[in-house]
Amino acid sequence: MTSGRQRRRVVPDFMAAAKLAVPEQINVERTTLVYVAPEVVSDALDPPGVHLVNLLKEGPLSVYECAAHLGLPYCVVRLLVAGLAASGTLLTRDPPRAEGPDLEILELVLSGLRAL
Amino acid sequence: MASALSESRISVDHIPVKLIIAGPFGVGKTTMVSALSEIKPLNTEEVLTQAGTLVDDLTGVNEKTTTTTAIDFGRLTLPGVVLYLFGAPGQTRFQVLWEELARGALGVLVLADTRRIDDSFAVLDLVENAGIRYAVAVNHFPDSPDYPDEALRQALDLDPRTPLLVCDARDPASARASLIALVEHIKELMVS
Numbered sequence: 161m162t163s164g165r166q167r168r169r170v171v172p173d174f175m176a177a178a179k180l181a182v183p184e185q186i187n188v189e190r191t192t193l194v195y196v197a198p199e200v201v202s203d204a205l206d207p208p209g210v211h212l213v214n215l216l217k218e219g220p221l222s223v224y225e226c227a228a229h230l231g232l233p234y235c236v237v238r239l240l241v242a243g244l245a246a247s248g249t250l251l252t253r254d255p256p257r258a259e260g261p262d263l264e265i266l267e268l269v270l271s272g273l274r275a276l
Numbered sequence: 277m278a279s280a281l282s283e284s285r286i287s288v289d290h291i292p293v294k295l296i297i298a299g300p301f302g303v304g305k306t307t308m309v310s311a312l313s314e315i316k317p318l319n320t321e322e323v324l325t326q327a328g329t330l331v332d333d334l335t336g337v338n339e340k341t342t343t344t345t346a347i348d349f350g351r352l353t354l355p356g357v358v359l360y361l362f363g364a365p366g367q368t369r370f371q372v373l374w375e376e377l378a379r380g381a382l383g384v385l386v387l388a389d390t391r392r393i394d395d396s397f398a399v400l401d402l403v404e405n406a407g408i409r410y411a412v413a414v415n416h417f418p419d420s421p422d423y424p425d426e427a428l429r430q431a432l433d434l435d436p437r438t439p440l441l442v443c444d445a446r447d448p449a450s451a452r453a454s455l456i457a458l459v460e461h462i463k464e465l466m467v468s
């Protein structure tokens with residue numbers, strides 16, 4: 161269902177109460193790739209942080225995928241990732257350039273699709 | 277969730293590429309994202325205010341004045357690149373969401389249904405307002421009327437260069453062929 165729908169509790173209470181440490185400057189987007197920094201101890205994290213770190217133990221995921229797996233809206237997971245990246249728990253890799261892919265990337269997409 | 281978690285992860289050195297599959301309700305967006313995706317398609321929620329702006333902090337997220345919309349999300353890894361596929365809704369009240377999705381995106385495949393051509397007008401407006409390149413693919417249903425290309429182009433007010441394709445959103449080969457046509461079109465626009 162793609163049409164908007166009303167829902168009272170978009171964010172669970174534990175999450176709203178977690179008082180996320182959110183940096184001023186947020187460079188996290190839907191397709192930012194997220195992974196766990198080496199030697200991270202997740203014991204000191206709030207529950208949503210622990211869920212996210214556990215989810216990422218098997219390897220990198222985009223922010224959008226993290227949100228879907230955690231069952232939280234994108235806007236919430238974006239802040240969660242930004243906070244954990246600022247504290248050094250998570251590492252991120254940039255989303256596509258704002259001006260879109262260049263010709264070289266386009267060729268990779270074309271040859272990849274044709275080879276499938 | 278357990279099976280989704282064990283699905284292969286992305287390598288950090290694959291270049292991310294965003295692609296949007298758009299269209300009115302019931303046109304086949306979820307179907308096409310599923311046909312193309314290497315992972316079980318996911319659903320991520322976007323939170324908007326009633327006024328249509330995106331909520332980007334936690335203040336007020338749980339309030340009655342917000343509304344959510346689910347976006348289909350799929351992934352397709354190719355040598356050197358990873359395609360992120362967004363199945364996005366086509367109502368004009370999602371303008372702000374569209375502007376964000378469009379940022380950095382390669383292009384949009386607009387799905388149309390010839391039984392309800394008018395339903396595609398809003399999507400085309402959104403795509404054109406977002407200034408993003410696109411192709412149109414008619415998702416063919418058994419009871420779809422067959423119109424001549426020229427009539428469809430005129431009804432949709434398409435530029436003569438904009439690709440107009442017919443596809444079967446359920447068929448991965450057909451879905452891929454539509455993406456290839458879109459990317460070839462964008463390449464032509466870039467080199468010309």
Ligand SMILES: Nc1nc2c(ncn2[C@@H]2O[C@H](COP(=O)(O)OP(=O)(O)O)[C@@H](O)[C@H]2O)c(=O)[nH]1
Binds near residue numbers: 304
């Ligand atoms: N016959 C036929 N049915 C389709 C095709 N694509 C989608 N459908 C069906 O149409 C319905 C709506 O498709 P869906 O992907 O959910 O549309 P969405 O609202 O745009 O996400 C589903 O029941 C699909 O199985 C197609 O190419 N041919």
Ligand SMILES: [Mg+2]
Binds near residue numbers: 161305306307
């Ligand atoms: Mg759908």
